[in-house]
Amino acid sequence: MDYAASHKALDKIKADALVLVVASNADLPASLPQATRDQLAAFIKAGDFSGKKGQQVWLHQPDGVDGKRLLLVGSGDKALDNRGWLQLLGKTIKTLTQSPVKQAVWLLDDQLDASLEWQVREGTRVAEENTYRFDEYRSKPAPAAKLTKLTFWHDQRNPALSQAIKTGKAIGAGVNLARDLGNRPPNDCYPAYLTGLARDLGKEYDKLTVKVVTEAQAEKMGMGAFCAVARGSEKDGQLIIMEYKGAKPGKQGPVALVGKGITFDTGGISLKPGASMDEMKYDMGGAASVFGSVKTVCELDLPLHMVAVVAAAENMPDGSAARPGDIVKTLSGQTVEILNTDAEGRLVLCDALTYVQQKHKPHTVIDIATLTGACVVALGAHAQAVYANDDDLSQALLAAGQETGDRGWPMPLWDDYQSQLDSPFADMQNIGGPKAGSITAACFLHRFARDVKWAHLDIAGTAWISGGMSKGATGRPVPMLTRYLMNLAGK
Helix, strand or coil, rough: EEEEEEECCCCCCCCCEEEEEEEECCCCCCCCCCHHHHHHHHHHHHCCCCCCCCEEEEECCCCCCCCCCEEEEECCCCCCCCCHHHHHHHHHHHHHHHHCEEEEECCCCCCCCHHHHHHHHHHHHHHHHHHCCCCCCCCCCCCCCCCCCCEEEECCCHHHHHHEEEEEEHHHHHHHHHHHHHHHHCCCCCCHHHHHHHHHHHHHHHCCEEEEEHHHHHHHHHCCCHHHHHHHCCCEEEEEEEECCCCCCCCCEEEEEEEEEEECCCCCCCCCCCCHHHHHHHHHHHHHHHHHHHHHHHHHCCCCCCEEEEEEEEEEECCCCCCCCCCCCCCCCEEEEEEEEEEHHHHHHHHHHHHHHHCCCCCEEEEECCCHHHHHHHHHHCCCEEEECHHHHHHHHHHHHHHHCCEEEECCHHHCCCHHHCCCCCCCCCCCCCCHHHHHHHHHHHHHCCEEECCCECCCCCEEEEHHHHHHCCCCHHHHHHHHHHHHHCC
């Protein structure tokens, strides 16, 4: 969709619809033409619109403006916070896409506790997310929405809004790439497919280089944990490394993203129940968010040095699959007793974490994974769990999530939990028992990232929506990650 910013007089703007957010019992904006204000006041007084939160009412042929329609959107009797405003905008975009409107003008809100630049940037991103479709596998796709352009309007000229649109659209592109990958079926989206995508990105963006470590190479290098997961599938595992040089490599090294890329998770020998197993195509949500973040960083040409690693494999239960009771040696030299083959994400990640530290010496590492069902029990679908061995890093990620509405929640990483991973036969076991499952999984990963500033995002509850026609990948936490990276780059 196309976007624009305008300060042109409303009676001169030609549009199929103007969109105005109005609170209950609030004064109408002074920027509206007097004829429009008078008509709306009468409309509200007659009881046709109350301003209750979420209410949407069409007014045709409004006075004083050149638009064919005016869509009134209620924001309720309490001041909207930023996240509430984004949710309201998203629902309104859905309404517009189901209407005959081709071009809409959104009247920006001076009463919102956020800058106009923020409203336009995040509004563009949310509009991109809410016009997303995944129809590639339908024999007869539904007709495309008529809405093709959204203009953000304010009565004062603001040159910064054009850049805000560009930024929001780039973030939206990253989110929607992550959604495409999550929604793609596992017979088409497997490790080699992700490798091909990475190479395509490398061709598209000059500052991005791509390297691939094959499963055979990983085995020779000593990635026993990664290979223990990958060897159960006829699809070879791949460690995909994308290096973005938007700034000259410095003494402190790059920032690193590491994504869990289990393109399908049967549970391995510790086989999952059949119900809803189809949703295990989303177990590469961490990898998808890394790809999405890489795309946004490249689109925005951010001045930073970044390495993105995707540990891609299928977790399948064939005759060569790892068994409960197997002991493997990781790239770090530490050994792991596998008690449950369905705790495979931490096995591919631990070797990826060691690899990126050995080869690239990053100053910060963030891993992203749909790691534990326990995280879903703890936080539901509203927030991803944020673990970190550095308070400043934790706060930076949480702040980025708060700013974008892609929220996280801080979780403990205390050594008290480490004893749950003790094994009588190896340096550690890969599960910590039924208590604090998300925490012990993070503690496991921390053993492979003690010498670097590190954070772990457990996105098992936020990466996709389950069930029914609303089922699908969300693209989270691309907004959080890209906002963090933009802040890191001073943008």
